[in-house]
Amino acid sequence: MTVSADTEVNGVGDDIERYHQEIFEVVTTGDLKRFNDILDELDRHKLPTIKKKVLNMGYQEADGLTALSIAAGEKHKSITKTLAKCSEVDVNKASFSGITPLLMVAEVGWPDILDILLERGAIVDATPSDKRGEDNKISGSTPLINATKYNHPECVNRLLAHHANPNHQNQSGISALMLAAEQGYFECIKLLVQAGADLDLAPSGPGADNLNITGQTALFMATLKDRVDVVKYLIEKGADVNVQNFYGISPLFLCVESGNGKLVQALIEAGAHVNFTPEGELAEENFLVGQTPLFSAAKSGHVEICEYLIKNGADVNAVTMTGASPLYTAIEEGHLEVVILLIRYGANVNQSPKGQVARDLHIENQTPLLIACMKNHEAIIRYLIQSGANVNLTSEHGTSPFLAICQHNNVILARLLIRHGARYDVETKNRYDGKINSLIIAAESGSFDIVRLLVEIGLDVNYKIEGTGETAGRTPLFHACAKGFQDIVEYLIDHGADVNATEDSGLSCLHIAAAMGHADIVRILCEHNVNVNQRYRFEEQDVTAYDLAECQQHNHVCQMLKNFRAK
Template identity: 65%
Template sequence: MGCTGTKANKAEGDIDRYHQEIFAAAQTGDVKRLKDILDELDRRKASTTKKEVLNMGYREADGLTALSIAAGKKHKPLTEILASCPEVDVNKPSLSGITPLLMVAEVGWPDILDILLHRGAIVDSAPSGKRAEENKIAGSTPLIGATKYNHPECVKRLLAHHANPNHQNQSGISALMLAAEQGFFECVKLLVQAGADLELAPSGQLALTMNLCGQTPLFCAAKEGRTEIVKYLLDRGANPRVQNHYGVSALWIPAQKGMLQVVELLLNAGAETHVAPFGNLADELNITGWTPLYAAMKSRKFDVVKLLLKRGADPNAVTKLGSTPFLLASEICDLDIIEACVEAGADLDFAPSGPDADNLNITGQTALFMATLKDRVDVVKFLIQKGAHVNVQNRYGVSPLLLCAESGNYELVQALVQAGADVNITPQGELAEENFLAGQTPLFGAAKKGHVEICEYLIQNGADVNAVTMTGATPLYTATEEGHLDVVRLLIRHGADVNRSPKGQVARDLHIENQTPLLIACMRNHEAIIRHLIESGANVNVTSERGSSPFLAICQHNNVELARLLIQHGARHDVEAKNLYDGKINGLIVAAESGSFDTLRLLVEAGLDVNYKIEGKGETAGRTPLFCACAKGFQDIVEYLIDRGADVNGTEKSGLSCLHIAAAMGHADTVRVLCERGANVDQQFRFEEQDVTAYDLAESQQHDHDIKIMYQRLCLFISHSFVNTIPTYRSIQTMNEVRKGLQSLVGAQLVFAYGDQHGSHARLTEDIKIDSTLASRTIPESYDEAIIPLASDVRLRERYANFENKVRFGRILEDLDTMAVHIAYKHNSPQLIKSINVHPLAIVTAAVDRIEVAIAHMHIDRDIRLSGFASFVGRSSMEATLKIDQDNNGTWEHVLHALFVLAARDPRTKKSAKMNPLVGLTEEDHTIIKEGELKRQRRLAEQDKSLFKIPPDTAESTIIHNLFLNTISPSTSIFQTRPLVENSMWMEQTTLRTMHICHPEQRNLYNKIFGGYLMRKSFELAWTTASLFAKQSLSTLAVDDIMFQRPVEIGSLLFLSAMVVYVEDNKIQTRVHAEVVDIHTTNRATTNIFYFIFKTKNNTQQLGNIVPKTYAEAMMYIDGKRHLH
C-alpha cells in the first residue's frame, strides 16, 4: 500500500511538473523546451499522461490551455506544434469560453486556423455564460474575432468552412457590422458575398442599453464616414432610410459630422431629410426634433447644410424646444447660410413659443431679433429687405430697436427706424412688469447707457423725451442716475421736464417716489449734472417720499462747493428728513455719519446746533452729530464738534454714550480724544442685563485677534485717570523677554550642568501633583504678541541679517518655535506652584503643520511682530495659530501664517499630560475651533495614507512608470545605461549633506536640542540645495509637515541630508532628512523629515525636471508632489 501511494504521488508530481514546463514554454515561445517535454512524454509511452498534460487549463490564465496561451502570445511556431499534436483538444475552452480557434482567429494566422479546422475545431463556437458576459466576449465567434482585428484571409477560410456570417454576439453585433464600422472593406466584401444580412441590426435589452438597436451595417459605416463601404452596401440594396431606436437616421450622424460624400451618397439613394430623433433618449440628449439639417447647422457644417437645402430639407422644421434650422442660422449669423435658408422658403417671422421656449428665454425671438442680439448689421438689413417684421417683441416685450439702442449700435438703430420700427415701443405685460421693463422706450435704453448719438437720432424721429416707465422714471432720470452729462444736456434741450419724478405704488415700494433728477444727481454726487440741472431750473428744495432733499443728499459727499451752490440757489440748509428708522435728521447728522468734515463745518458756521438730536422713537433716537462721528471713528469731526461745544457725555435713547460707542467699535484715537476732553469713564450703560462701562465694552469686543492689541490700548486709555497727562501705553514685549519668561516659567538652568539630561524642571516638579481638574480657557486668553525690535536695535540686526541684507528666515523659524511654546504655556497657565514658582507641565513642539509665506524677504531695519493664539486643544496636545507681520511706515504688513502642534508631558513620568480645554465665546471662536478639529483629523488621515502604509494610487503609479520609461533606451531597452531627457537631472545628483555636533549652546528649556535650531539648520541646507539646483537665489514659499519624531540629546551627532524631490513650473520641493548618531553606541535614529518649498523670483520661469532613479526616490518624488499640492 505504501509503495502504491508513493508511485501515485510521484506520477501526480510529474504531471504537475510537465504542466508547468509546457505553460512556461507557451508563455515564452520556447520551441526547444516544448519539443524536449513532448519527447520526454513520448518516451514515457503514457498517452493518457500526455493528453492530460497538454489539455490542462491554467487557472491563473483564465483556464486557457497551452495552445490558446501560445496563440494569444503570438508564438506562431510553438502554436503550430501544439495545434498539430493529436492529443491536443482543439475545442477545449477557457473558463470564459475562449477556444483555441477564437484565439488564433483574433491573432490572424490562417495556416494554423486551417490546421485547427481540419482537426475538427467547431467553426461557430462562442464563449457563453456569466464569466463570458462579464468579460464582454459572450457570443463572439471566431468569424467575429477575425473580423474585429481585420484578418480577411482568416475570414475567408472560416466562411469556406461554413461559418455563420449572421451570427450576433451578446450585444447583437455581427461580423458585418463590425467590419462596416471599422472600415475593413475586404472583410465587408467577403461577408456580403457569403450572404451576410444587410439589414441585420442589434436588438434586445442589452443592445438597447448600449444604444445599438437599429444600427444596420450601413448605419455603422455611415456614422464613421466609411464612404467606400457605404457606396458598396447601397449598391447591393442596403436601406438608406434606416433609423436607430430613437429616430436617428443613417443620414443624421454624417450630416452632423460634416461627411459630405456620405451624405450625398445617402441622399442619392433616397434617404429622407425630414426624419428626426424622438422619445425619452432623444429628450435626454436634447436632440428631439433635430433633422439632419438642424444637426449639420448646429455643428456648423455649412457645405452639408447647403447640400441638404438644395435637396429639399425644410429650414422651418421645429425642434421640441421650438427652434428651427433658420433660427439657428440667424443665431450663428452666417449670411450665406441665411440667404440659402431664405431661398429654400424659410419663415422670416417664425418665433419659438411654448413652455420649453419659455424656459430657454427664446419665446418670441425671430431671426431678426437673433441677428440684432449679435449686432449683425448686414444680416439685419438682409432680413428687412426680405420683409422681416421689425416691431417683433420677445416674451419680456423687448424689441430689436430697444436692444440695439441699449447696446449702442447706431447703424442698426438707423436701419430699424428706416424700416418702420416704432421709436416709442415699450415692453408690456406681466413678465415685463416683474422685471421692471414695462414702459422702457428705446430712448430710455439709449439714455441709460449714455449713447448720445442714438438718443439724438431717436428724438429726431419722434421719440418721447418725457416717456415714463412703470417706476415713473424718465430718460432724463436714468441718464442723470448713470452720470451721462451729454445725454442730460440733449434731453433738456429737447424739452425734458427737469422736475419730473417717479410716482405711484411701484416708486413708493422702491423708495424713489418724488426723487427728481436733481435729487438723484446729488445722491450720486454728479457735480457737472447738478450744476446743469440747477441752471435749467430744477427745484432745489424738492423732498422725496422719505423727506430727503438735494441738500441733505449732497451733505454725505463732503462736496462743500456744491453745498454752497445749493444754498445760493435757495436750498434750505436746515432741512430735515426721516432716516430708515423713522427718526428725523438734519445735514449735521448726515455729514457726521459720512465723514464730510468740510460740509459739517459749513453747517455749524451757518448756525446749526452741534447738539442736535435725532427725533423719533426708533433705535437711533437721541443720537447727536458727535455720537455719529464717534461711532465711525472720524477723529477730525469729533475734535471739531467738541471744540464747538458738543456734549461729550450725552447719551442716545438707550443710554449709550459717545465713549461707549467709540470703545465698542474699537476707535482708539477717538477714545483718547474723548477722555482728554472730559468724557466720564465711569458712565454706565445697560447691556445684556448688566451695567457696563466703556472699559467693559472694549474688553468684551476682543474676539477679533487681528485687532486685539487695539482693544488692549482702549482698555489702558479708559482705565487711566486722565487727570493731568496723556498716558503712554506699555510697549509690547520683545522676543528676548518671551524667551526669558519661558526660562523662568520652567525653572531652566542658565548654566548647563554636564550629565543632567533631564534638566532642572523635572527635579523641581518631582514631588508636585498635577491637578487633573482643568478649567476651560478661551481663545483671547491665550493670545499674545511680541516684537523683534530690528528698527531700534542695530546690534540685533547682525544676528538676523543674511548675505542679501534681508532677514534670515532660519532665525524666524527659531522665533516661531519659541512663540508657539509661549502661547501653549499661556493657554495652560494654572496657578504657579508657589513654593518653586514654576509651571507643572513640560510643553514641547510636536509638529509644524504648515508655514505659508506671503512676503519672502523681510527688511532688516524694520520691526517684526509675532502674534498667536490657541486655535484647537485636544486631550494632551494643542494647535497654535501664529502670524508674523512687519512694520511698513506705521502699518503692519502680513508676512506669514503658521500652524504649530504642541504636546504636554508630565516632567516626572515623561507621559502625556492633560491640557486646559478650549471653549469658544463667539461665533468666530467656534469656527476657529471647528477648523482646528478638521485639521487634526486631516493630519491623522494623511498619516494613514502615508506611502509607508498604502502604495501609490493609479495616477501616481502611471507617473512613476512614465518616468522610468523615459529613461530607458528605446533601441536597446536595457537598464545599465539610462539616458536622461533634455533639461533633466537625477534626483540623487541634487543631494547635499552636513553634520553638526549638538552642543549645549543650542539646548531648549529641558536640556534637549532646541527644535527651532533644527528647523533653522535644515532650512539653510534646503535653501542651499534648491538654489544650487536652480542656479539662482530663491524665495521661500512654504514650510510643510515637520514631525518632531524624537528629541535630540546634547552630545549627539546630527546628520542632515537635503535633496530636491519635486519641481513644478518655478517651484522647488526640497526634502531634508535629519538623523542623529549616539557617539557611545553608534546607533542611528531619524528625528525629523522637513519639507521646504521655494520658488524663483521670476514667476513665469520654467525649471528643469527632477528624475528619480530608484523606487525609493520615486516614493520621495510622489511624496514631494503631494506636499506641493
Template identity: 25%
Template sequence: MDFTECYGDTVSSVAAAARSGCRKRVRRLIKRGFSVDCRDNRGWNALHEAAAAGSQGCVQEILSAVAGGSSSGCRAYVNSLTHEGESACYLAAQRGHLAVVRFLLKAHANINQPTNDLSCPLYAAVDGGHKEVVELLVSKGAEVNRTHTASCWTCLHQAVYEGHSEIARILVNVCNLEALDDHKISPLFVASQYGQQECLEILVNAGANVNTQAADLATPLLISSQEGHQACVDYLLDHGADPNVACSSDWPQLPIHAAAEFGHISILRRLIAVTDRVCDRGDGMVSPLYIAVNGSQSDSVELLLKEGYSPDAQDCTSSLGLRTPLSFALCRSSDRPYSESVRLLIAAGASLSKDDWIYALSTNKTELLQLILEHRRVPGQKNSSTLSHEEKTALKPQELRELLSVALNQVHFSACWLPLLLKAGLDPSLLLQPNMLEQAHSEVLNYLLELVNWATLSAALKQILCRRRAEKSWEASPHFESIPSLSHMCRLQVRTVLGPDQLMRTDVIQQLPVPSPLHRFLQFRDVQEASFTHSPPSPP
C-alpha cells in the same frame, strides 16, 4: 468616444488589417480562419474599421465572407452596432466615404439606423458637409424630417447651423422648412442666429416663414439684431420681417431693443427707421433707451436721443420696475464719474425727480450736481433776452421745488452743494428755512447769510440763530451783529433788479456802468465758501 489610441492592441487581426485598408491581408486572414466579428473595447468589428477607413475593397472582402453563411446573417452583420450605436453605414457617411456608403446600402444597410445619441447616417453626412453622400442618402429614401440629438434638430437645422449652403439647397426641396426643435426654433431662425446669410437666403427663397417665433416669442429678426448680423437683418427686413412683433411674453420686446442693448449701431439705425414709435412713449411699451442703459451702451443712447426718442420715455415701474431711463442710469452708476449715459440723458433734457436730486445732493461728491448744472440752468424771477441764445434748459417749476425739498433734507452735505447752487443762480432766500438754519454747519450758515440781508430775517429765524449762538453750535461772523453795509445792500439791490440767475451766471454784470473791479464784488465772489471738512452724522 474613440479609445483607439489608448487600446490599439485590442482590435482583432482582421480589424487591424481593415483599418489600414489592406485588402489582400484581410482576405488572407479570413482564409486562415480569423474571425471578422471580434469586437474591441468600443464594440467595433472589422466591418466598422473598414467602413470608417473608407476601404471599399476591405468592406467587400468582409461582407463576402459573411455572405458565405446566410443572407439573413449578412444583413444582421452589416447592421451591427458599436457600443455607441454606430453602424458601418453611419461611420462611412460621417467620414464622407461615398463609395463605401453606396456599397453598404446595396448590402441592405439600414439607411435610417439611429445611434445612441439619435444621430443617423444622413445627419452625420450633413454635419460633416459631405454633399455627395447627402445626395445619395436622400435619393435612396433616407428620412429627412426626423429629429436628432437632445435638441431635436433636423438635418436641415444642422446644415444651416454649419453653414453648408449646398447641402441646405438640396434639403430645402425635401425637408419641412418649418420643422421646430425643442425650443420651437426653425431652420430659418438658426440661420438668423448664427449669421448664415447664404443659408438664410436659400430658406427664404424656398418659402420659409421670416416671422416665425420660438417658444419664448423671439423672431429671426430679433435674434439677428441681438447677435449683430447686419446682412441678415437687412435681408430679413427686405423680405417681409416685421420689426414690430412683440418678442417676449414678459414685456413688449422688439428687435430694436436687442440692437440697442448690445450696441449694434448700424442695425439700430436701420431698425429706428422701420420701428413704430409707439415704443418710445406708449403706455405698456418700453423705450429702447431703458435697454440701452441696461447694456451700458452709451452709443445706443446717443443715437436714440439724436433720432428723437424721449429722454423721459414712459414709466415702466409696472413692467420693469423702472421709472425713467435717467433714474435707471443713476442707480447703475455706482462708480464715479457718472456714466456717459447719465450725461447724455441730462444733456437731452431728461426730467429730474426727487430721487434724482437725492443722488446729486446726498453725498460729499459733486460730480453729478456739476453735470446737471452744466446742462440745466436755475430759472430766475426775471425774463431776459440775454438768456435766449443759451442752449441750457431751465429747470421746470416742479424740478426746482423738488431740488429745494431734497436740499433742505440734506443739510449735512450743504457745504458741497450750496456753493454750486448759489453760483448757478439759485435765490439764497429760498433756503432760509428753519431746518437749514438749525442743522447747517457753522461755515455753511455764515456763507448763506453773506448772500442775504441778515438784518431782515424773520423773528423765528433770528430766534434759531440766537439759540445756536447760545449753544455755541454756530460761530457767527462778527459783522452779523451790525447792520449790513451800504455796499452790501447795493449789491443785494442789483441782484433783485437783475435776478440771481443772471447776476451769478451771465456776463450781464460786465455791461453795467460800474468799474470792473466791482464785478467780483457784485457777484459775491469776495465771500469765502464753506468747505466740507466735517463728517455727516451716521444715518439712524
C-alpha cells in the same frame, strides 16, 4: 457546394459578434483597407443575411448608432460612402436617441453622400423624438436643421430640393432659419427663405421658455447678434420689425441697448415704432413696462442713437412703470453727454418718479438733481443747476439734494447748492423714523469738510435726533464716535459738542466708542473730561464703558479706560 441556411447560422453565425466588433473598430479608426477586407470576407462566404445583420446592428456603447452613422460622425468619408452605397445597409436605422445616418451626414456636410442616402430612400425630415433624444437636447433636430447649424449650404440646398420642411422646429422651437440668422449664415438664409421659410416663426412652449427665447424670430435673433446684413435682408423679405419676445422686448429695443447705430437706422426706416414698450406679465415682473428704446439707449449712454431716436419721434419725457424717465436713468448711470442732449431736446429737469410702484421702490419724488447728488456726479449736478433744476425739491422721505451731497464730503458742490438757494438746515427722517439734519448725515458719513462748513454757517453741534426710535437723542458727536472718525470727533468737541450727551436710551458717546473698540476716540473723550464711569442700563444691568469694552474683548480700550481711572 451549396451553403444552407443552417450552415450560415451555425458556421459563420458564431462569428457575428466578432465581425460586429471589428466593423466598429474600423469605422471608428478609419481603417479603410481592413473595412474592405471584412466586406470581401463576408461576400466570399456568400452570407448576405449575416452581412446585413452586422452592418445594421447598433453599438450599445455608442448610443445604438450603426456603422454608417459612426463612420459619418468620425468623418471617415470613404467608409461612409461605401456603406451608404451598400444595398444591405438600412439608411433609416436610428440610434437609441433617434439619430439617423442622414442626420449625421448633414451635420458633417457631405452633399454627395447626402444624395446617395436620399436616392436610397432616406427620410428627409427624420428626427429624434423619444425621451433619449430630449435628454440629449437633439429632439426635433432634422437633417436640415443640422446642416444649417453647421453652415453647409450645399447640403441645405439638396435637402430642400427633396422637400425638407424649412419650418420644422426642434424641441426648443428653433427652426433652421433662426439658427442661420443667429449665426449669420447668409447662403443658408437665402436658400431657406427662397424655399418658403416663415420669416416670423418664433419659438414657443416649455423648451423655449426655459431658454428665454420664446417669441424670438429670425430677425430678432439676427438683431441680438448684430447681424446687420441679415437684418436688412430679412426686412427686405418682409419680416415683422415690431415683433416682441417673451418679455415684450422688440428688436429695436435690443439694438439701441447694444449701441448698433446701423441696425437702429435699418429698423426705424423699416417702420419700427420708436416709442414701443414691453408689455405683459413678464415685462411687469421685470419692471420693463414703459421702457422705450430711448430709455434703453439713455441708460446705456449711446448719445448718437439717442439723438437719432429723438429726431425720429421718440418722447424725451416718457416714463416707465416706475416713473423713471430717460433723463433719470442717464443721470443714474452718469452719462453727462446724454443728459445734455436730453435737456437740449426738452427733457423736464424736475420730473420725478411718482405712483405706487415708485413708492414701493422708495424712489417717489426723487428728482434728477437728487439722483445726481446721491451718485455724486459733479458735472451733471452743475449742468442740472445751470438748466434750472429746483435745488430744494425733496423725495417722499424728505431727502434733498443738499442732504444727499453731505454723504460724499464734496464741499465744493455743497457750497454751489447753497449759492443757488439750497436749504442747508433742512431735516428729513431716517429709517427709524427719527428726524435728522445735514450735520448728522455728514458726521455719520465721515464728511469732515461738510461738517466744518455746516458748523461755520451756524448749525448746532449738539443737535439731537427727534423721535421715538433707537436713534432718538443721538448727536453728531455720537455718530462720529460710533464710526471712529477721529478728525470729526476732535473738531466737534473743539466747537462745543457735549462729550457727555447721551441718546434717549442713556447710551453715551464714550459707551459706543468703547463698545466699538475705538481706542483713540475713547482717549480723546477722556482727555476732554468725559464721565468715564457713566452708567447705561443694558439687559437689566447698569454697565459702564469699561464693562462694554471688556464684554467685546477690546483689551486695549480697557487699558485706556483704566489709565483714566475707569471702574
